[in-house]
Each structure stands twice: as C-alpha cells, then as structure tokens.
C-alpha cells in the first residue's frame with residue numbers, strides 16, 4: 001500500500017472484550033477528522049470501517065493496536081491484533097458468515113456483515129491473518145476522488 | 150418532519166437533545182441489529198431501535214444519526230445517555246413497538262432509507 005508523508009499519525013491500543021470502551025477509538029478518530037476539512041462522506045466511511053474493525057478486535061481477539069495516519073491525499077488505518085486469527089479468510093469475508101456468540105448477538109452484532117462492510121466503505125482493503133497468532137487489516141481512503149476508481 | 154412532530158406522533162419522551170426539537174428529520178430506519186444499521190444507514194437518519202445498550206448510541210454516533218428512538222418502552226443504559234449527551238444526539242423513548250412506531254411515522258410521510266442498489270419505484 002502507498003506510504004505517504006503523514007500529516008498526523010497516532011496509535012491506539014484496543015483491549016479484547018472491553019465492551020465499555022469498545023468504539024472509543026473510532027469515535028476519537030472521527031472527531032479528529034471532523035476538525036479537518038475532509039468531506040463528511042469520507043469521514044463517515046472511515047468511521048464505519050474503523051468501528052467495524054475495532055469491534056472485531058474487541059469481540060474476537062485478545063488485544064490489538066490501531067495505527068491511524070492522515071496524509072495530504074489519504075487516510076490510512078492499520079489494525080494489528082493478537083488472538084485466534086482467521087483460518088479461512090474468504091469465508092470470513094462472506095456476508096452472513098459469523099462465529100459470534102449469543103452474547104454478541106444480543107449486543108446487536110454478529111450478522112457477519114462487518115468485514116464486507118469494511119471492504120465496501122474502503123478505497124483499498126487488505127486483510128491477512130496467521131491462525132493462532134492474529135490478524136492484520138489495512139484500510140485506505142483517498143481524499144481526492146480522482147484517485148479512487 | 151421535525152423532531153417535535155415525531156415526539157408528538159410517537160407520544161415520546163425526549164430524554165436529551167432538547168435544543169434539536171425543531172430539527173428537520175428527513176428519513177428513518179429501524180433495526181435491533183447494529184451490524185445492519187452500520188451497513189444500510191445514511192448520515193442524518195433517525196434510528197429506531199429496541200437495543201438499549203451503549204453500543205446503540207455508539208453506532209448512532211458513528212453513522213451520524215440525527216436521533217435515536219427507543220421503542221417498546223426500552224430505556225438506554227446510563228452510559229448510553231451520557232454518551233448521547235456528550236455527542237449531542239437526541240434520545241426519544243416510546244412505548245410503541247417497533248412495527249407500530251415505524252408505521253406511524255411512515256404513514257405521516259417520513260420515508261425510509263433505500264439501499265443504493267434498490268431502484269426506488
């Protein structure tokens with residue numbers, strides 16, 4: 001993925017199963033972006049994708065680190081987690097596939113829509129995983145329409 | 150339709166966000182499933198839900214909802230109300246069940262959200 005000179009770079013720690021703080025980081029990133037002149041539609045897409053990814057770390061991993069960087073032409077979110085990882089990525093990417101527990105379903109999650117929704121909102125999306133170790137997501141948003149296809 | 154009219158139609162209690170009472174609401178959507186809300190919602194939506202946890206407010210904030218209506222007498226967790234106040238999101242409580250609450254608003258011409266692929270007839 002394109003590495004660009006970041007105007008702003010920040011990193012955040014995500015704690016697995018901490019539902020009281022789940023989503024805090026995505027909210028913070030949304031707030032940071034709202035202080036810039038970035039179009040609201042891009043901010044919403046970034047917030048949704050980040051939130052889906054953050055919730056996945058909270059629900060399925062032990063802990064993770066979210067790297068946020070803002071460059072003149074893009075927003076980049078990278079999330080590295082330590083946990084069970086994903087054995088079959090193409091299956092996990094399917095709409096409707098979920099291993100969520102009843103507890104998570106009662107919280108309003110577990111429809112198996114998260115990963116496809118991240119992909120849908122992102123301009124570029126990469127996922128890789130090492131079963132038993134963890135998962136890495138890279139999500140990129142272009143700030144100029146001409147760069148996305 | 151203004152938030153004030155919605156409060157009236159749903160015989161709702163406005164818990165917070167009173168300064169938004171005259172805000173114009175253009176469309177709404179109802180779901181208890183946050184996964185779905187994140188997938189279909191558009192900024193500016195009025196979210197009707199029976200899910201009263203902190204995540205419901207969090208989700209509403211992430212998608213840029215103009216307000217949340219808790220149906221069938223549900224009350225959001227104190228943590229949720231705290232977040233809604235902080236993020237300045239109006240919260241309404243109604244005793245109507247989901248179907249009725251949506252139906253009442255829809256019949257008063259508050260439209261729903263249409264998926265992008267759905268060619269609205």
Ligand SMILES: Nc1ncnc2c1ncn2[C@@H]1O[C@H](COP(=O)(O)OP(=O)(O)OP(=O)(O)O)[C@@H](O)[C@H]1O
Pocket residue numbers: 052056057060061081083084085086092093097098099100108109110111112113114115116135184185
């Ligand atoms: N960071 C992760 N670590 C381990 N497994 C993951 C991770 N992210 C996703 N998964 C696996 O992939 C599945 C699909 O994820 P996805 O986000 O699409 O749906 P979900 O989280 O189950 O439901 P939803 O996102 O709609 O609430 C999950 O149920 C889980 O099994």
Ligand SMILES: [Mg+2]
Pocket residue numbers: 052055056110113114115
């Ligand atoms: Mg998910």
